Amino acid sequence: MDKIDRHILEVLQKEGRLSTAELAERIGLSPSPCARRLKRLEDESYIESYQANVSRVKAGIEMSFFVEVSLNNHQEASIIAFENALSEMEEVINGHVVSGPYDYLLEVVSADLNGYEEFTRKLHKLTSVKDIHTHLSVRKVVNKTTLPIFT
Incomplete structure (x- = not known):
């Protein structure tokens, strides 16, 4: 895990719907190396899943x-x-x-x-x-x- 991997994880936690191309641009890599790093982070279980954060109020949770x-x-x-x-x-x-x-x-x-x-x-x-x-x-x-x- 290096500085670029940590940056990928930080960006994805805030904006999980970014395409690989958008993620690559955001962290300053070309799409292919970014995709390889992303795949490795998923394979090594640094990224467990992707999900949406749902509004509790809109979901009726008071x-x-x-x-x-x-x-x-x-x-x-x-x-x-x-x-x-x-x-x-x-x-x-x-x-x-x-x-x-x-x-x-x-x-x-x-x-x-x-x-x-x-x-x-x-x-x-x-x-x-x-x-x-x-x-x-x-x-x-x-x-x-x-x-x-x-x-």
């Missing part, structure tokens, strides 16, 4: 919550079942195993409080869930859609 989840046991089968159930819940947009007083931190979105209440009912039906604590996001103060490139 509320965001951070949910701390504690499990009542840490047996492998329970953890796998819990994580599989989370992956099926469309309201959960991010989930992390964390250290500290709880086991998971989830980012959950909903159209309204009723939608969130329905989500918590589904979560409480999971037999491995011991306890949940919810934090309502009042306002987003940082909204980065790009990652820093450290390598």
Whole structure:
């Protein structure tokens, strides 16, 4: 990974719909070497996918919550079942195993409080869930859609 590769990744994170020719012009390469570098970055999984960032408001998402989840046991089968159930819940947009007083931190979105209440009912039906604590996001103060490139 060199300076040009990092520049390619930085530009694509901001403007993923650029053609190879436009990308090449933006980073100062001719199209063929740019295409080769882009292909290599994809093959080496530096680029995992291409996607659009959808407006939460236009998608009907009015509320965001951070949910701390504690499990009542840490047996492998329970953890796998819990994580599989989370992956099926469309309201959960991010989930992390964390250290500290709880086991998971989830980012959950909903159209309204009723939608969130329905989500918590589904979560409480999971037999491995011991306890949940919810934090309502009042306002987003940082909204980065790009990652820093450290390598």
